[in-house]
Amino acid sequence: MPKRGYHHGNLRQALVDASLTLIETKGPTGFTLSEAAKQAGVTPAAVYRHFEGREELIAEAALQGYGIYADLMEHAYASGQPSALAAFEATGRAYLAFARRFPGHYVAMFESGISIQRTPDLHAAATRAMDVLEKAAVALSEHIPPEKRPPPQMVSAHIWALSHGVVELFARGSPGTKSPFPPEDLLETGIGVYLRGLGLVDPDN
Incomplete structure (x- = not known):
């Protein structure tokens, strides 16, 4: 046969x-x-x-993952409009949702060691995905006085780091790490603390 x-x-x-x-x-x-x-x-x-080999296979999985991720991020950003704050918070939640729903793609993208510079297509897909978070940060930063305004790239990097940390430590079942709080709550409150520090959220909220 x-x-x-x-x-x-x-x-x-x-x-x-x-x-x-x-x-x-x-x-x-x-x-x-x-x-x-x-x-x-x-x-x-x-x-x-x-x-040609396993790395090329994983790179293709990462490429497809970035496409899915970018679509989710763009949908999340649009769902929060016209509020810049709601749109920004939605992109953070979309990151967590993506990691949970597409764990294989997530690992291929962020934990395989495959560089986004490997191919032009992979770089373009990754850039499209990250541009959504940066666009959200730009819109949000407009509400900060210029003299106190951090670069939007820094704001988006901070939120990405926070989202990634919550995913890695608490959303993917890493051995020995357990939180008494749901990952969604950790991410939302963490973003809230960060945005209060920038003066974008009322301290009483």
Whole structure:
């Protein structure tokens, strides 16, 4: 009986999907191309018709992940309009939601060691995603007096770091880390503390 992979409708995507499953269970360096091939139901040799190696396969998973992430961030930003504050807070929540819903993509993007400079397409996808958060920061920063206004890139970097920390420590089940508070609450209150420090949220709220 011939290998079913030779009759696969979309072998390239099947291999990406297989890698995402393996990334979730074993991490980005915990599986081989042979395992990805087996997961997809094809011979190991078939993998090399589409990918030169495991890094290229993971890079494709990251590329697709950035596309999904950018779509979610843009939707979150639009849902908070016309309030700059609501739009900004929504982008932070979208980061957490993405990490929970697409853990394989998240790891491929942020924990695999794959550089966003690897290909022009990957760089463009990552830039599109990050531009949403920076756009939200620009709109929000307009409410801060110029002499007290930090660069929007710094504001977006702070919120990204806060969101990433909550995801890594409390939203993805890292061993030995447990919080008495839901990750959503940690992120929302953390953003609130940060924005109060910038004078963008009433201290009594």
